[in-house]
Amino acid sequence: MFKSILLVASIFLVHSLRGEEPEEIAKTPPMGWNSWNCFRAGINEEKIKSMADAMVSSGMKEAGYRYIVIDDGWATKQRDSAGHVIADAAKFPHGIKAVADYVHSKGLKFGIYSSPGCYTCQKLMGSIGHEQLDADDYATWGVDYLKYDWCNYPSMEQEALKTPIPECRAAFELMGICLKKTGRPILYSVNDECDKGTNDGALPWVKSVANLHRTGDDIKNNWNRMLYCLDQTAELWEYAEPGYWNDPDMLEVGNESRESLWSNISPVTMNLLEYKSHFAMWCMVSAPLIAGNDLRSMRPEIREILTNRAMIAIDQDPLGKQGRRIRQKDGREVWVKELAGGRMAVALFNRSGTPASMTVRWEELGISGHRTVMDLWKNSKLGIRKGSVTVERVGSHEAKILLLVPYLSSTK
Numbered sequence: 389m390f391k392s393i394l395l396v397a398s399i400f401l402v403h404s405l406r407g408e409e410p411e412e413i414a415k416t417p418p419m420g421w422n423s424w425n426c427f428r429a430g431i432n433e434e435k436i437k438s439m440a441d442a443m444v445s446s447g448m449k450e451a452g453y454r455y456i457v458i459d460d461g462w463a464t465k466q467r468d469s470a471g472h473v474i475a476d477a478a479k480f481p482h483g484i485k486a487v488a489d490y491v492h493s494k495g496l497k498f499g500i501y502s503s504p505g506c507y508t509c510q511k512l513m514g515s516i517g518h519e520q521l522d523a524d525d526y527a528t529w530g531v532d533y534l535k536y537d538w539c540n541y542p543s544m545e546q547e548a549l550k551t552p553i554p555e556c557r558a559a560f561e562l563m564g565i566c567l568k569k570t571g572r573p574i575l576y577s578v579n580d581e582c583d584k585g586t587n588d589g590a591l592p593w594v595k596s597v598a599n600l601h602r603t604g605d606d607i608k609n610n611w612n613r614m615l616y617c618l619d620q621t622a623e624l625w626e627y628a629e630p631g632y633w634n635d636p637d638m639l640e641v642g643n644e645s646r647e648s649l650w651s652n653i654s655p656v657t658m659n660l661l662e663y664k665s666h667f668a669m670w671c672m673v674s675a676p677l678i679a680g681n682d683l684r685s686m687r688p689e690i691r692e693i694l695t696n697r698a699m700i701a702i703d704q705d706p707l708g709k710q711g712r713r714i715r716q717k718d719g720r721e722v723w724v725k726e727l728a729g730g731r732m733a734v735a736l737f738n739r740s741g742t743p744a745s746m747t748v749r750w751e752e753l754g755i756s757g758h759r760t761v762m763d764l765w766k767n768s769k770l771g772i773r774k775g776s777v778t779v780e781r782v783g784s785h786e787a788k789i790l791l792l793v794p795y796l797s798s799t800k
């Protein structure tokens with residue numbers, strides 16, 4: 389009896405010492421919308437509020453999307469005499485709290501952006517030296533999500549590139565601690581670059597600090613660039629779990645904006661099939677589903693992709709395991725994601741320029757027996773299979789997503 393009282397007491401103690409459990413915040417990958425991909429710094433109160441309206445009216449909220457996140461471009465280069473960061477009054481005449489209140493009134497959550505340095509990537513005010521003040525302001529405004537982005541640390545980009553790893557990490561840890569001290573549950577998303585591309589070294593560390601970690605450089609609305617972001621994330625599967633997710637960057641599905649591309653990236657944007665593959669593969673790797681298109685003018689085909697319940701269920705599966713690539717040859721890849729209830733999602737992903745017949749064998753998946761196989765994009769049953777399944781035609785740049793469900797029958 390005494391022992392069990394002790395056990396309960398110690399569990400309670402551990403929980404209260406750790407405070408807000410990160411698992412509670414990002415139990416499954418967050419879903420939402422962020423202003424950067426379609427607006428860059430050209431944001432304002434009306435755009436953000438109308439995007440919250442559109443998230444509801446388009447059915448995105450019903451499909452599970454929650455966060456409306458303002459990216460870089462909301463702040464000025466100034467602080468007031470008491471040290472508080474000042475929002476750009478021309479863009480946000482009623483302040484940030486008014487926007488957050490509006491977003492909350494729609495039953496949605498609200499996110500904002502800052503940098504650990506003196507300036508953000510757009511050279512607006514960053515949080516250095518004011519971390520707790522900023523975190524407290526965010527909490528007062530009702531912020532539920534912070535994207536903290538490595539730029540201009542301590543005050544210039546050249547210095548940021550040379551910052552030693554421990555100092556860089558400490559800057560991200562500091563804001564994490566400040567957010568916790570506010571007592572408000574705030575999802576913490578970091579783009580840290582502390583380990584300069586060696587994600588493996590960064591991950592055990594970053595998992596203890598943040599809920600999301602960007603795995604590579606910025607995504608663009610371009611097939612090869614999307615693949616780069618996916619590849620940066622592929623090998624990190626074992627780190628993902630409820631409370632921490634690898635972040636290959638925001639979605640480009642349906643982003644019709646003429647957002648500036650970098651000179652080394654082809655300006656050819658993704659087509660509808662490529663958007664489907666992009667979305668499906670983000671679901672396979674349990675990525676945050678943060679839309680980056682203009683929700684107010686979304687074509688029905690785009691809405692269908694972003695609100696596809698079967699794909700979203702793969703991303704949000706409660707088991708919380710990131711899918712992994714188990715085979716790749718000549719641009720043809722097989723990915724598998726274990727799901728709750730002994731089910732499995734399998735992606736037959738054809739990155740090559742020609743259509744292909746693709747087969748996956750049970751032994752590659754480490755399973756045996758019969759499975760009911762569904763084609764999730766078609767929402768149709770392929771049949772009951774044993775040993776393997778073949779899809780005769782996987783188009784160029786297509787990702788066929790199969791769901792394998794254990795088939796329990798004594799006759800089979």
Ligand code: GAL
Nearest residue numbers: 424459460509510537579606
């Ligand atoms: C980049 C970041 C983008 C966006 C931009 C804002 O560093 O990767 O996602 O936040 O800064 O300036």
